[in-house]
Amino acid sequence: MKELDELNEITTKLSELGDLVRTEVIARSEGSSHSFPIHKITFGTRDPRAPTLGLVGGVHGLERIGAQVCLALFKSLSELTLWDETIQRTLENVRIFFIPLVNPVGIITKSRANPRGVDLMRNAPVEADSPPWLLGGHRISPLLPWYRGVVGEGxxxxxxxxVNAVRREGFQSRCLVTMDFHSGFGVRDRLWFPYAKTTKPYPGLAYAHSFKSLLERTYPHHFYEIEPQAKNYTTHGDIWDHLYDEYEIQNGRGVYLPLCLEMGSWLWVKKNPLQIFSADGPFNPVKRHRQQRILRRHNTLFDFMIRAISSPDVWCSLGPEQKNKHELQARDAWYGT
Ligand SMILES: [Zn+2]
Structure with a gap:
């Protein structure tokens, strides 16, 4: 069986960290000739109400760079945990978990889908408003991309x-932020918030806007395009729509902001057009120097997210007037209403 480098990196790091982290194999992904564990690694407090940050990568196997960025951030936090007293104190009050390789067989076989041909980002029980044909998710055949799976199979x-791991780590939290790393759409790095299923605003819109305002005040020269995912296209079965709606029903009092970082890979292709014919296709930086640049590119955002969950009241505890102000600004910015 071929080995997966990223998985070896995780196991090496875990042996160095010992009981500084809590680890769990949340499932095994099995293909015809591969079988790999899916790891969850958790730093910080066990208090279920504590602010929580979750970082997820490798949902789409083809977009290997997403798993690698998630892994790079995991390794940086691992080192900081060993020596940085500020981070050690921060982790007494917050929880940070990583699931860097959700679809390990897809990564090694260079497939967007899981071993059964299902697109994991079209697979949740969520129906969208008029999504684009095929791209928005379909049940025609696993041989076509964006396949949702069979009805009734769960x-x-x-x-x-x-989904179960995010529920366990974050559903009782008063402030939950998740970030799922993808690549492939456009030339800019986009931070997408819900919904994917509809172009209508989602109930947490004011918080997406207060988070964006805080990022812009803190780092006015950041390069992210922050927008609702459905501004680009709607899809059936989005995992984060599903988790958001469930969190709202079950938690009721807290704030959950699910984000997807969609790294704009078309720029890498523009600078190196021949890579479109390479085995890694148009979704990953092929040249080593470009890959290194991408791996360090999101360090500031990661640092910001840790600070934003460590001081959640500044953007999560909005009074009715502030919430209304953010809601109106958000509707004006993103929905033209
Ligand atoms: Zn993706």
Whole structure:
């Protein structure tokens, strides 16, 4: 069986960290000739109400750079945990968990889908408003991309393990932020918030806007395009729509902001057009120097997210007037209403 480098990196790091982290194999992903564990690694407090940050990668196997960025951030936090007293104190009050390789078989076989041909980002029980044909998710055949799976079979092993893990780590939290790393759409790095299923505003819109305002005040020269995912296209079965709606029903009092970082890979292709014919296709930086640049590119955002969950009141505890102000500004910015 071929080895997966990223998985070896995780196991090496875990042996160095010992009981500084809590680890769990949340499922095994099995293909015809591969079988790999899906790891969850958790730093910080066990208090279920504590602010929580979750970082997820490798949902789409083809977008290997997403798993690698998630892994790079995991390794940086691991080192900081060993020596940085500020981070050690921060982790007494917050929880940070990583699931860097959700679809490990897809990564090694260079497939977007899981071993059964299912697109894990089309697989949750969520129906969209008029999504684009095929791209928005379909049940025609696993041989076509964006396949949702068979009706009534429930979620796939990988997507259901991810959903259950986020529920366990974050559903009692008063402030939960998740970030799922993808690549492939456009030339800019986009931070997408819900919904994917509809172009209508989602109930947490004011918080997406207060988070964005805080990022812009803190780092006015950041390069992210922050927008609702459905501004680009709507999809059936989005995992984060599903988790958001469930959190709202079950938690009721807290704030959950699910984000997807969609790294704009078309720029890498523009600078190196021949990579479109390479085995890694148009979704990953092929040249080593470009890959290194991408791996360090999101360090500031990661640092910001840790600070934003460590001081959640500044953007999560909005009074009625502030909430209304953010809601109106958000509707004006993103929905033209
Ligand atoms: Zn993706």
């Amino acid at each position: 979620m796939e092993i990988e997507s259901s393990a991810l």
